[in-house]
Amino acid sequence: MKILLVQPAYYTRYPPLGLLKLAAMHKNKGDEVLFVRGLEHPELRPDVVYVTSLFTYAWKHVHNTVAYYRALYPEAKVVLGGIYATLMPEHARLSGAHEVHTGLVTEAEGYRPDYSLVPEWDSSIMFSMRGCIRKCAFCAVPRLEGKTSGKAQTVRDLIEPGHKKAILWDNNVLGVPNWSDVVDELKDAGVSVDFNQGLDARLITDDIARKLREIRVNPIRLAYDIPSEKPAVESAIESLHSAGFSRRRIIVYTLYNFTDTPEQFWGRVTDLISWGSVSYPMRYEPLNSLTKNRYVSPHWTAEQLEMVAAARRVIGAGGAFPPYQALIDKMTQASSFEDAFSLRGTSRRTKIGIAGTIEEPTPNLSPERTLFRDLFNDPATLQSGVHCAECGSCLAVSDRAFAIQDYAGRYVAYLCPDCHPNKKWINGLWRSTLGDGFTLNGEASPLTIPVLASTVH
Ligand code: B12
Numbered sequence: 001m002k003i004l005l006v007q008p009a010y011y012t013r014y015p016p017l018g019l020l021k022l023a024a025m026h027k028n029k030g031d032e033v034l035f036v037r038g039l040e041h042p043e044l045r046p047d048v049v050y051v052t053s054l055f056t057y058a059w060k061h062v063h064n065t066v067a068y069y070r071a072l073y074p075e076a077k078v079v080l081g082g083i084y085a086t087l088m089p090e091h092a093r094l095s096g097a098h099e100v101h102t103g104l105v106t107e108a109e110g111y112r113p114d115y116s117l118v119p120e121w122d123s124s125i126m127f128s129m130r131g132c133i134r135k136c137a138f139c140a141v142p143r144l145e146g147k148t149s150g151k152a153q154t155v156r157d158l159i160e161p162g163h164k165k166a167i168l169w170d171n172n173v174l175g176v177p178n179w180s181d182v183v184d185e186l187k188d189a190g191v192s193v194d195f196n197q198g199l200d201a202r203l204i205t206d207d208i209a210r211k212l213r214e215i216r217v218n219p220i221r222l223a224y225d226i227p228s229e230k231p232a233v234e235s236a237i238e239s240l241h242s243a244g245f246s247r248r249r250i251i252v253y254t255l256y257n258f259t260d261t262p263e264q265f266w267g268r269v270t271d272l273i274s275w276g277s278v279s280y281p282m283r284y285e286p287l288n289s290l291t292k293n294r295y296v297s298p299h300w301t302a303e304q305l306e307m308v309a310a311a312r313r314v315i316g317a318g319g320a321f322p323p324y325q326a327l328i329d330k331m332t333q334a335s336s337f338e339d340a341f342s343l344r345g346t347s348r349r350t351k352i353g354i355a356g357t358i359e360e361p362t363p364n365l366s367p368e369r370t371l372f373r374d375l376f377n378d379p380a381t382l383q384s385g386v387h388c389a390e391c392g393s394c395l396a397v398s399d400r401a402f403a404i405q406d407y408a409g410r411y412v413a414y415l416c417p418d419c420h421p422n423k424k425w426i427n428g429l430w431r432s433t434l435g436d437g438f439t440l441n442g443e444a445s446p447l448t449i450p451v452l453a454s455t456v457h
């Protein structure tokens with residue numbers, strides 16, 4: 001069989017781990033394999049095209065890729081898999097792929113990725129375990145991989161000869177009983193190690209910290225996602241420091257824009273830098289987000305999120321808040337979140353505009369509601385009438401309207417079709433999603449959709 005492996009042209013600095021494992025598996029079966037990035041025109045006439053996917057909000061590149069290779073090789077079967085395909089399979093089907101594969105390919109999991117396909121890459125990436133013992137509501141891992149694999153697998157054979165660094169994408173390696181076997185194997189291999197997704201601070205003891213000291217881990221990554229983790233995070237940093245890790249080399253992912261308030265986030269950042277470690281803010285991204293950085297949690301405003309982003313750029317370093325004395329003073333002496341994160345003279349207002357985005361269809365909705373939700377990122381729970389924000393006319397549930405979001409993704413109002421300022425753009429959005437021939441309820445104009453929502457957040 002001839003197989004073309006494709007990584008869509010979204011931004012990533014990593015090679016496509018899943019595809020490299022699939023390549024190794026297929027080569028082992030005697031198949032011919034070729035790997036390309038983006039839209040290419042290779043010589044190979046493939047029987048199958050495997051397209052991978054990553055962040056849900058990078059879906060457009062994935063759809064373009066599927067459409068391109070379907071047109072280029074009409075005879076080939078196009079299969080789409082990966083993270084976006086697993087988290088949003090219904091939406092992924094709109095790409096036109098012949099098959100949408102969800103989850104892992106168990107058979108491929110044991111293979112060392114075929115690094116010969118990415119000769120410029122010089123580190124070995126691996127998962128020593130899958131799933132997680134926890135079920136944090138903001139995290140996709142329980143949905144992607146389910147419960148913990150129970151045991152870590154051996155990593156010795158996953159390290160490419162000649163590679164000096166191992167990057168572990170494990171979700172929670174300390175949550176499996178044989179985690180120290182992984183440490184021993186990494187130590188034997190003599191590689192430097194990046195537990196890239198963070199170690200679970202709640203599980204770190206003095207003994208574990210000492211064991212971790214046996215390998216070259218730099219930096220150490222932890223997470224401080226909710227205020228109640230404060231004692232555990234403080235104690236983990238203390239244990240790691242006692243074991244010989246520099247506090248400055250402990251980077252702590254700090255979730256915000258989820259169920260926290262800005263004040264709680266400010267408190268966690270202040271804790272971390274006061275303890276001498278680095279806070280790396282992580283803006284919460286919904287698991288079915290189709291546009292990055294659109295979501296604004298009910299406890300935050302777009303302006304407050306912009307303040308964090310600006311502070312990361314201006315007074316942070318590489319997007320993080322290191323324990324610089326001036327920063328510690330600013331955070332500890334501030335009287336409020338606004339005071340802590342304000343930057344003189346740099347405030348920027350969030351624009352309001354029409355921002356139709358596409359979200360995953362909620363199962364069991366009527367076709368019209370599903371389409372509305374697909375096209376306008378609308379919460380599926382709303383059903384009563386609305387007023388047009390422009391002309392004020394009252395629109396009943398059976399009438400037509402467009403949702404208006406600000407650029408932070410909040411629903412701010414609705415418009416009747418007559419008042420829509422950019423019909424051309426909306427038409428394009430509609431067609432690019434559902435195809436040229438699409439009509440709703442048999443109507444020719446894609447400019448009309450039923451009003452299904454009224455709540456303005
Ligand atoms: C590594 C990683 C990162 C890396 C970058 C990864 C990369 N490739 O570029 C870094 C650290 C930079 C990162 C950052 C972020 N990340 Co991240 N990250 C991950 C992680 C751990 C792995 C992603 C990955 O690349 N996997 C490689 C996959 C595709 O390979 P694989 O699993 O071995 O592949 C198997 C299957 O997927 C399948 N398969 C794959 N492709 C194909 C194709 C076909 C045809 C078939 C049949 C099968 C198949 O078969 C393979 C073998 O079994 C996941 C969590 C996880 N456990 O998956 C989160 C995850 C993807 N990240 C997530 C998030 C939220 C983020 C951030 C937004 C966090 C933040 N707030 O800042 C940032 C965004 C950065 C950005 N640039 O936009 C979310 C995604 C949510 C979403 N809506 O998409 C995830 C799911 C984590 C989570 N806890 O929820 N991340």
Ligand code: SF4
Binds near residue numbers: 134140141172
């Ligand atoms: S501990 Fe980490 S990997 Fe596990 S569910 Fe929570 S955030 Fe996800």
